[in-house]
Amino acid sequence: MKSRTLGPNGPQVSALGLGCMGLTHAYTTNRPDESSGVDLIHRALDLGVTLLDTADIYGPETNEQLVGRAIAGRRGQIVLASKFGYTFEPGKPRSIGEIDGSPAYAQRACEASLKRLGVEHIDLYYLHRVDAHIPIEDTVGAMSRLVEQGKVRWLGLSETSAATLRRAHAVHPITALQSEYSLWNRDPEDEVLPVCNELGVGFVPFSPLGRGFLSGRFQSIDDFAADDYRRSSPRFQGENFAKNLALVEKIKALAEQKHVTASQLALAWLLTRGEHIVPIPGTTSLARLEENLAAAEIDFSADELAAIEAIAPQGVAAGARYSEAGMRQINR
Numbered sequence: 001m002k003s004r005t006l007g008p009n010g011p012q013v014s015a016l017g018l019g020c021m022g023l024t025h026a027y028t029t030n031r032p033d034e035s036s037g038v039d040l041i042h043r044a045l046d047l048g049v050t051l052l053d054t055a056d057i058y059g060p061e062t063n064e065q066l067v068g069r070a071i072a073g074r075r076g077q078i079v080l081a082s083k084f085g086y087t088f089e090p091g092k093p094r095s096i097g098e099i100d101g102s103p104a105y106a107q108r109a110c111e112a113s114l115k116r117l118g119v120e121h122i123d124l125y126y127l128h129r130v131d132a133h134i135p136i137e138d139t140v141g142a143m144s145r146l147v148e149q150g151k152v153r154w155l156g157l158s159e160t161s162a163a164t165l166r167r168a169h170a171v172h173p174i175t176a177l178q179s180e181y182s183l184w185n186r187d188p189e190d191e192v193l194p195v196c197n198e199l200g201v202g203f204v205p206f207s208p209l210g211r212g213f214l215s216g217r218f219q220s221i222d223d224f225a226a227d228d229y230r231r232s233s234p235r236f237q238g239e240n241f242a243k244n245l246a247l248v249e250k251i252k253a254l255a256e257q258k259h260v261t262a263s264q265l266a267l268a269w270l271l272t273r274g275e276h277i278v279p280i281p282g283t284t285s286l287a288r289l290e291e292n293l294a295a296a297e298i299d300f301s302a303d304e305l306a307a308i309e310a311i312a313p314q315g316v317a318a319g320a321r322y323s324e325a326g327m328r329q330i331n332r
Contacts, residue, residue, distance in 0.1 A: 001048025006202025
């Protein structure tokens with residue numbers, strides 16, 4: 001696996017990481033049991049993945065517990081990333097509450113994550129969403145104290161605006177910003193990516209396959225389990241689904257011309273967008289894992305990149321990324 005750095009002063013990681021959310025959270029379609037989830041993480045590590053991404057809210061709690069079991073005995077191979085900011089009731093699924101970016105909560109959340117993960121420190125600790133009621137300077141100040149305490153090595157932000165990134169970076173260096181970025185969500189190109197490049201902040205695209213949609217595997221809303229999160233996502237609803245499926249068919253056609261899969265084309269394209277960009281595709285399938293990671297070896301000609309640009313320009317996706325409430329929590 002090729003490697004990259006998350007910004008000039010960040011950690012060196014595999015060019016593609018592994019997003020672990022879907023192993024226990026949100027996506028119930030084909031979700032593996034615990035043993036299979038551990039096996040998948042082990043296979044990723046065997047194939048050279050060194051960046052694992054989780055969060056306390058995934059489950060909640062169960063994702064960090066699963067990742068902790070999977071990395072036991074292999075801690076030295078991994079740059080371990082987790083996130084905090086959402087409140088929840090321990091042990092209760094679907095108990096996501098408010099966003100809390102207070103210094104006291106940052107300390108408490110980190111210590112709880114360390115216990116669930118079974119580690120002495122978290123390498124990359126993200127604020128999951130910005131608390132509209134707490135100045136970002138206060139939250140990042142508290143996160144910097146976690147670095148001083150040796151509980152965290154590097155700091156990150158998730159789904160923040162460029163202006164907030166600047167303010168946070170002035171308090172303590174931000175190593176990585178995580179946000180949705182893919183062929184059907186190119187919003188970060190407007191302001192966030194330029195500021196990341198200016199400040200030397202790595203960028204970690206989550207949902208680089210459009211929550212699995214860009215793989216081409218889903219042809220109908222009925223392909224998702226009844227309680228799968230994607231059934232409630234605007235981009236998977238009604239006419240939006242049909243319009244987005246038409247885009248996927250074009251991506252699949254380009255991929256076939258290059259003798260790769262649609263997923264591989266989408267991931268390899270992201271890797272061309274900047275040297276400090278490290279996508280974290282998730283999967284529940286060993287075969288899909290191996291398929292995704294092979295994308296790191298794919299190169300494009302200028303004509304191929306132009307063809308991708310022609311079919312997937314900015315704003316091509318139909319529908320919002322989240323519900324109205326979810327959209328109010330991003331780009332703060």
